Amino acid sequence: MKLQQAVAEIDLAALSHNLGIAQKRAGSADILAVVKADAYGHGANTLSNHLITSGAAALGVAFTHEAIALRESGITCPILVFFDRDNIREIIDYNLTPVVFDVTTAEALSKEARKANRDLPIHIKVDTGMGRVGFCMDKAKKEILNISRLKNIRLEGLMSHFSEADLENKEFAEKQVRSFVNLVSELKQKSITFRYHHMSNSAAILSMPDAHFNMVRPGIMLYGYGVPEGNDLKPVLTLKSTIVLLKKVPKGTPISYGRTFITKKPSVIATVPFGYADGYCRALSNQGEVLICGKRVPVIGRVCMDTIMIDVTEIDNIDYHSEVVLLGKQGREQITADEIAAKTDTIPYEVLTSIGQRVKRVYRKSG
Secondary structure (H helix, E strand, O other): OOOOOOEEEEEHHHHHHHHHHHHHHHOOOEEEEEOHHHHHHOOHHHHHHHHHHOOOOEEEEOOHHHHHHHHHOOOOOOEEEOOOOOOHHHHHHOOOEEEEOOHHHHHHHHHHHHHHOOOEEEEEEEEOOOOOOOEEHHHHHHHHHHHHOOOOEEEEEEEOOOOOOOOOOHHHHHHHHHHHHHHHHHHHHOOOOOOEEEOEOHHHHHHOHHHOOOEEOOOHHHHOOOOOOOOOOOOOEEEEEOOOEEEEEOOOOEEOHHHOEEOOOOEEEEEEOOOHHHOOOHHHOOOOEEEEOOEEEEEEOOOOOOOEEEEOOOOOOOOOOOOEEEEEEEOOEEEOHHHHHHHHOOOHHHHHHOOOOOOEEEEEOOO
16 A cells, blocks of 8 residues: 555554563563653554553653643543653642652642642652762752651652663662662651652663562663563564655766765666654665665665655666655564664664654554
8 A cells, every 4th residue: 555654653562562571570560651752752642541551550751741641632540750840730730740859849749739638649759870860869868858748748659760771780770779779778767658669661670670679660662672682572663654756867866965875877766755854864864774675775865854765776666656664674674773773873762752743653453
């Protein structure tokens, strides 16, 4: 079937498979599925509903507006908001769970919760070595004790964050875990307890069982990436497009801006409607590849805002109905976000979250 536009095809069965791996490795710990940045570019509303139906206990987003969109789509489960400290009223109104990392915000939340005549659950974040947000460890106990005395505030969770997403430096990660466990013990001596303790990301779920506690936060692994090979994760997203123009050109023909590619022989060039405005990194100019008719072909010339050009000279039986895969599998070939990340000196997170909003998301269950 000929595509009318570029699409991101989302395989919900693969998502369930990856969640199942997280659940198996986490044991009895609850799953807080991270769906920030529009579920890493996959479409937060649909994926969040599927994750909750499949057994996730809660969701995590970066900012309040992301959580509000989920609430307005009908999602009722707990939603943690990781970084927002200003939208206090919305947190109350939409029944959200804020992550608190300074006393001022805790006091503002307490004030609004009293006005609303309700108890507000919060998760407190401590900085065990990330250096981003969270109470510094030398002050954390004192600050948490102060927060525990605030009215209408319920201490539901204590959390931290690993400084290396892939946990290559296990020694430092283990030091972070020890700091966290020591704080939990010190707080318990002061009769300060939490329902949840959590700091495990995707890599820790798979390789650091001592850091699972009773809640884990899978993110990139849900989408099939970001952890060592051999863990049987399945990429959830496939990027597909079509051909808007096929033309034969003679030797010596310049292709795209700046004439950075000039044909060395008579060639067949296809123009594909997918460019850097859609998330195809400009650094892939003259080094990217796509799949067509089950074979790899090169991206030639500079990536444009709305299009790329590919050399299909060696492909037989190509026509305007030929499907172009920019990310994903076709036949025996596969292009992964890891491969693209390596070519563009970035990480698969950025590859996935850069996919533009004008790319239509289509959801299927492959079984």
